[in-house]
Amino acid sequence: MTATTHARAVRSADALRGTLLADAAPRLAAAAHLDGGERLQVIDALATVLDGVYAHLPAKRAAYATDPVQALTLLRRRAGDLSDAEFHLALTRIVAGLRDRHTRYTGPTPLHGRVAALPFLVEAYGAGPTFVVSKVTSPTPATSAESAGFPRVGGESPLSRGEGADSAGRAVGELPGDFRAGAEIVSWNGVPIARAVELHADVETGGRPDARRARALESLTFRALDFGPPPDEWWVVVGYRPVGARGGLGAVREARFDWRVLAPGRAATAVSDARLARKLAVDPAGEAVRRAKKMQFSTDLWLADAGDAATAPMQDAVSARALDDRTGYLRLWSFDVQDDDAYLDEVSRLLQGLPQEQVVVDLRGNPGGLVWAAERLLQLFTDGPVLPVRFSLVATPLTRQLADSPFNRLELEAWSPSLQDAVTTGDVYAQPLPVTDPGWCRDRGRVYPGRAVAVVDATTYSSGDLFAAGWVDNGVGPLVAVGAGPGTHATGGGGATVWTYAQLRDASAGTDDPLPALPAGCGLTVAVRRAVRSAAGDGIPLEDLGVAGRPYTMTKRDLLDGNVDLLRFCAQVLGDE
Amino acid sequence: MSGWAIHGRIVTMADDGPAAFSGRVWVRDDGTIAAVTHGTAKGPAELKGAPVVDVGHSLVLPGLVDLHNHLAYDTLPLWAEPTRATPWAHHDAWPRAASYAASTTWPAYAFITACPAELLAYVEVKALVGGTTSTQGSPPSNRPRDGWLVRNVDDESFGTGNRNLVLASVLTATPAVLADRANKMRAGSAFVYHCGEGQQGSVVAREYDDAEAAGCLQPRFVAVHATSVPAGRFADWTDAGAVAWSPFSNLWLYGQTTDVPAARAAGLSVCLGADWAPSGSKNVLGELKVARLVSDHLGWGLTDEDLARMVTSAPGDVLFRAWGRQVGRLEPGALADLLVLDATARATPYRALVRATEDDVRLVAVAGRPAYGEPALLTTALAAAGPAGAPAPTTVRVGARAMGLVLTDPTDGTTPWTWDQVVARLEAVRVDPKHEIEVAQQRGSAFGADGLDATPDLGLQLALDMPTGVGPVGGLPHDLGQVVVPPLQSLVHDADWLASVHGRGFHGGLLDGLGTFYG
Structure with missing residues (x-):
């Protein structure tokens, strides 16, 4: 073992071990405390932002018959009567009621950048749908609370009291031997799995029922702690039918799995400067979860992010392989890249190494990222012009102030005239303008000469939505929308750039009404610029609607055997073109 | 109360009396003028025994006021398309x-983003070496900057934190904003507004x-510039205010300038401003x-x-109408902003x-x-003015002379700073602006390596x-x-x-005449 490999192994062991959520619970509870005055600060700031900046408020009020500002006003009256947990839950519910993954309340968590995770992934297939385990982690040793830096309660972990064995007598931290990919999930904490997903979907974000279900399914096993409360339970009890020796399913068994807290970090190639951070169209929680999945299920690649990744400098964001001698496969994991030129360089290099007849461009689960990266990429697949998506600010006194502030001139000044005009015209939004200069969408030209089909699902979000919209509206190629169960098959429907409260506060510094500081650790993210489609889809909003494609329902073989049916379907779609 | 005094040929700028006389300006340690006395007459009792700095025949004037500038751009060369x-x-x-x-916004952006403190040091020193003690046009800042190198007209609050004493707008304001400013002026603020900047007969006259x-x-x-305002219209400003006149910039861009005689005839105060470096002089001495x-x-x-x-x-x-404090005159109660110019005993x-x-400036x-x-x-002046323990001046080369400069890091106001440090940092940004901008922007990213950062340290931020x-x-x-970024x-x-x-530019050769002053 080389020194580098050894160092990686050590990092791997430390990081993958994480810590038990149960051990972190006391620290979470202590950090959650806000006194009455601090609660009012949070409520008032949230109300100011939602009423004054939130790009989708008019649409959300109509679509969900909800009024978050009024709800905050009401919460303000009883904020002092609530426990900390009740207060944060009430706030989270108000914000989650917007069904917008861009717009999140961040409680005072000490676990910034952490993700609560179970050691397996559940996915669905078929119209039913059926839920199966699609990935499991390799076993990891049980974690000592001290090694992860969290204090124990009463000197020992709550899980070290002899209560941690499951029905099979398995020790804590180990997976049952028959809990492998392909096992069918039948219950979740004693609730039938379909019902459990539906119940969880009710508190998840996502504009459409199918989008919410997709998010709920994902968050059954992964939750970004920056953007939502930790799981209520410290462990889950899963009922499952294991895969037998001959491939059939065995009798229902139960096992207990502990929530663990991981620190997946951000990729070295992710957006890291303030200028680009204001051009992010991303589900930040989705991005954190994506990284956690990578950490759990593609550990070598996750480790490579921290090491020298010269051989695949953008491996966190893109990969490719040949499916056969005619068809290539390009996987766009994320658009969260600091250097979009390097990203385009790498995608071009990968495309040139693929079979040149046709390519499947897979964006499933892509949570978005830098707007420029997504929109500029389209030109690599088409000879035609590419018109970028356009964005506008909601017309309010606060956005007018922000657009007029000298500190925001390079960022928001272009919207200022139409925001002023909106006072007269009554328009709800400012003029929609591109964030990506149209010239940047044609500065490289086509790289891939063959046909191309893009594949999305309900977790393709934000810049992923922008890419899909550009793909369809500019006639780049067909779009396949993957789903499971009933409902529309489309992208996730995240149509905005997202800012943090800190960015908004910074932007408000030069106005007559600067936003105040929030209590330590509290924050929020909010959709600031609303996206509408261009070209053939001119003017259609992306939020909630997403971009519909040719519907495709996942099969069991897709989940367990490398998407074989999906890729065959894509080839058929391309053949029909 | 303690203080110090300066003895020389005093130019008070009073409305009557001699233009200059031998005398002393007595300065309190609260930064105001206690008295102005003739000859070697005694000073005020409160400053009895105060040290006196004798500058001989040199002229002692009020520090100069630049009423129109845009400091963020003052490292740049003249620009012409x-x-x-x-x-x-x-x-x-x-x-x-x-x-x-590319010639103005982008290089200025590099400096305000990557090295805002050093930029301010450079441009404010550029004002100081021309005898300027108050300048308008500071870049908007996220932190109050009372009392650093020179007075920033737009930001000065005299320690009160009220940054609305003087309001400013470079861009054309809507009628609603103008109406709001009108009421703020009625409540006591001043408003420095780019108004009617353009040729006579052009559409921007409507701004007036x-x-x-x-x-x-x-x-x-x-009213800054007011170059397009027809001569007769100044008379409609019956409750007279002021026009900020920047003839270099006007001639450079438009080949015309403000009708100063008409403005003066209407009773308006005409004040000079050097304007920004891409179309202006270096400081008001040049203007x-x-x-x-x-x-x-x-x-x-x-x-x-x-x-x-x-x-x-x-x-x-x-x-004074906004500050309630006098600059530009040497008189009791006024702010002790002083300029000492080298002059012969018989100089007018x-x-x-x-x-x-700039070669004639002896002390500011x-x-x-x-x-x-x-x-x-x-x-000598520092020893007289006290208190002890002030940082030693750093050396700055101004033309052919090595001059002294009292410079402290603006982030704390006390840490000594050298001119070489300032210039070295600016040069580092100038050499690799892309890298420096990116590094600076990482400070302000709320999406850090450890996830969402609710309170990133943004440091000093300036705006164009x-x-x-x-x-x-x-x-x-x-x-x-x-x-x-062009050379400093x-x-x-x-x-x-x-x-x-x-x-x-479009000055028709008239500005070539500046050479006669700097030969």
Whole structure:
């Protein structure tokens, strides 16, 4: 073992071990405390932002018959009567009621950048749908609370009291031997799995029922702690039918799995400067979860992010392989890249190494990222012009102030005239303008000469939505929308750039009404610029609607055997073109 | 109360009395003037025994006031669109020029983003070496900056935190905003507003009409440029305020300038402003000479006293209406902002000021604190002004002279800073602006390596106040490698700068005459 490999192994062991959520619970509870005055600060700031900046408020009020500002006003009256947990839950519910993954309340968590995770992934297939385990982690040793830096309660972990064995007598931290990919999930904490997903979907974000279900399914096993409360339970009890020796399913068994807290970090190639951070169209929680999945299920690649990744400098964001001698496969994991030129360089290099007849461009689960990266990429697949998506600010006194502030001139000044005009015209939004200069969408030209089909699902979000919209509206190629169960098959429907409260506060510094500081650790993210489609889809909003494609329902073989049916379907779609 | 005094030929800028007399200005340690006395008469009792710094025949004047500038751009060279053959019509025309953003916005952005403190040091020192103690046009800042190198007219709050004493707008304001400003002026604020900047007969003359309709034509209103305003319209400003006159910039861009005689005839105060470096002089000492050239060329008959007041008592009286504190005059109770100019015993004071160059500046004090000067004199003045323990002056080369400068890090106001450190940092940014911008921007990213950072440390932030130019939404090139920062411009009107005036802009050769002052 080389020194580098050894160092990686050590990092791997430390990081993958994480810590038990149960051990972190006391620290979470202590950090959650806000006194009455601090609660009012949070409520008032949230109300100011939602009423004054939130790009989708008019649409959300109509679509969900909800009024978050009024709800905050009401919460303000009883904020002092609530426990900390009740207060944060009430706030989270108000914000989650917007069904917008861009717009999140961040409680005072000490676990910034952490993700609560179970050691397996559940996915669905078929119209039913059926839920199966699609990935499991390799076993990891049980974690000592001290090694992860969290204090124990009463000197020992709550899980070290002899209560941690499951029905099979398995020790804590180990997976049952028959809990492998392909096992069918039948219950979740004693609730039938379909019902459990539906119940969880009710508190998840996502504009459409199918989008919410997709998010709920994902968050059954992964939750970004920056953007939502930790799981209520410290462990889950899963009922499952294991895969037998001959491939059939065995009798229902139960096992207990502990929530663990991981620190997946951000990729070295992710957006890291303030200028680009204001051009992010991303589900930040989705991005954190994506990284956690990578950490759990593609550990070598996750480790490579921290090491020298010269051989695949953008491996966190893109990969490719040949499916056969005619068809290539390009996987766009994320658009969260600091250097979009390097990203385009790498995608071009990968495309040139693929079979040149046709390519499947897979964006499933892509949570978005830098707007420029997504929109500029389209030109690599088409000879035609590419018109970028356009964005506008909601017309309010606060956005007018922000657009007029000298500190925001390079960022928001272009919207200022139409925001002023909106006072007269009554328009709800400012003029929609591109964030990506149209010239940047044609500065490289086509790289891939063959046909191309893009594949999305309900977790393709934000810049992923922008890419899909550009793909369809500019006639780049067909779009396949993957789903499971009933409902529309489309992208996730995240149509905005997202800012943090800190960015908004910074932007408000030069106005007559600067936003105040929030209590330590509290924050929020909010959709600031609303996206509408261009070209053939001119003017259609992306939020909630997403971009519909040719519907495709996942099969069991897709989940367990490398998407074989999906890729065959894509080839058929391309053949029909 | 303690303090110090300076003895020399005192030029008080009083409305009557001699232009200069041998005497003393007595300075309290609270930064105000306690008394101005003739000859060697005793000072006020409160300053009995105060040390006296004798500057001989040198003129002791109020520190100069620059009522129109845009400091964020003052490291840049003069700019002219290479293909432009005719003067611009108005202020909305030249920002659309092809080379504008790359020549002005982008390099200025590099400095304000990567090294805001060093940028401020450089441009404020550039004002100081020209005898300026108050300047308008500081870049908007996220942190109050009372009392650093020079007074920042837009930010000065005199320790109160009230940053609305003087409001400013470079861009054309809507009628609603103007109406709001009118009411704020009625409540005591001053408003420095770019108004009608363009050629006579151009559409921007309407901005003056809008200002009038909004109720802005008040004593606390400063109309910057007003070059397009028809002569007869100044008379409608019956409750007279002021016009900020920047003849270099006007001639450079439009080939015309403000109708100063008409403004004066209407009772308006005319105050000089150097304007920004891409179309302006280096400081108001330079602008005085431009005013002299223009007046002589157009036969306006402005006297040296008229011009001298445009950088002292005229803007000082305008600011008094908002500040409640006097600058631009040496009189009891006024702020002790002082300029010492080298002069012979028989020199005519106003003429000496108009003809003075940076080489004639011997000492500058702001709020009674010596800030810049000849090393020996600065050391003497610092010893007199106290308190002990102030950082030793750093050396700054100004033209042919090595001068002293009291410089502290603006982040804490006490840590000594050297001029070489300032210049070295600016040069580092200049050499690799792309890298430096990216590094600086990482400070402000709320999406850090450890996830969401609710309170990133943004440090000192400045904003650009001029039009950003034609470009993509976001204002900057996609590839920051296209940002090119030209060499730092010298602090003085040197030969290179004078050469860059010749044959460029739309001044018709008139500004070539500046060479006669700097020979």
